[in-house]
Amino acid sequence: MRITRAGEYAVRCVLYMSDREKNLIISRKEISKEMDIPDQFLGKIAQQLARAGFIEIVQGAKGGYRLLKNPEEITLLDVVESVSGEIFLNDCIMNPDSCTKSSVCSVHAVWEEAREQLRKTLRNATFDKLLKDNSCIRRADQA
């Protein structure tokens, strides 16, 4: 019942990029170094973030990643689900076939409620909010 490391890395990556000026191309090396993410692994994660439309990947010399959306348009839920897939706490919700009674099963109803709450909380957390009071990234204006 944990977020995967890939999910955490994706959050760190977007958080770092959100704190920079928009449309700036930031190299993978910089992000991986500053946010402590394995460089090649970040490459894989970036592909998923790109597919989901959050970043644009720029190849070649001076290449890197460019954030396409404003921090207020990106939620923690978006980022986590773009690399880990939609959050389901319970398999029966995802595979209704495996539990023919799911629609009337009170256990699953609880899991579904929990899932919706969780997703709602993460959906409410936009990156502009996360940047405020955030000390997990080193800022240019912080020496």
Add this chain to the structure above:
Amino acid sequence: MRITRAGEYAVRCVLYMSDREKNLIISRKEISKEMDIPDQFLGKIAQQLARAGFIEIVQGAKGGYRLLKNPEEITLLDVVESVSGEIFLNDCIMNPDSCTKSSVCSVHAVWEEAREQLRKTLRNATFDKLLKDNSCIRRADQA
């Protein structure tokens, strides 16, 4: 971000036992068959439920498991956490050392909020409530 199968099996086991008269010894074979749980695996899970004080294990002929608490005293959170460990959505919460800034990091604050909500929802789901309208178990009075 899923409950493990062991967690789901534990829930099914307790749910099945909760629907029977109290203090009744129910064989592992019966539970595993009725709730579709691998028999030996249920043995392992039962050990954890026993350590957590929810059931008593009775060895020998006519042995099996006996539920020690009333369904209204057992929550979904209790059962899940007794086999899967305390729920943490984010590693930094669990290993504060790995993130020295966790107490002031807004990302972690969101995960912590989500975690508390999730646990609250599961804590509110007692097995007596779950039994109502539950069609995931076959009842004696249902032919």
Add this chain to the structure above:
DNA sequence: ACTATATAGGATAAAAAACATCCTATATAT
């Protein structure tokens, strides 16, 4: 055009977690 730089993306591998079973020991009812 050539070179250096930087990412893409398929393949692969290593590690960890989850899932499950085997087997000998032990406890209990009859």
Add this chain to the structure above:
DNA sequence: ATATATAGGATGTTTTTTATCCTATATAGT
């Protein structure tokens, strides 16, 4: 005694996660 049933350590299998390797490709600068 015997049959029954679980305990618990060891082991095995599968899946997921994490990560890296390597060749291809794209771009900036000269």
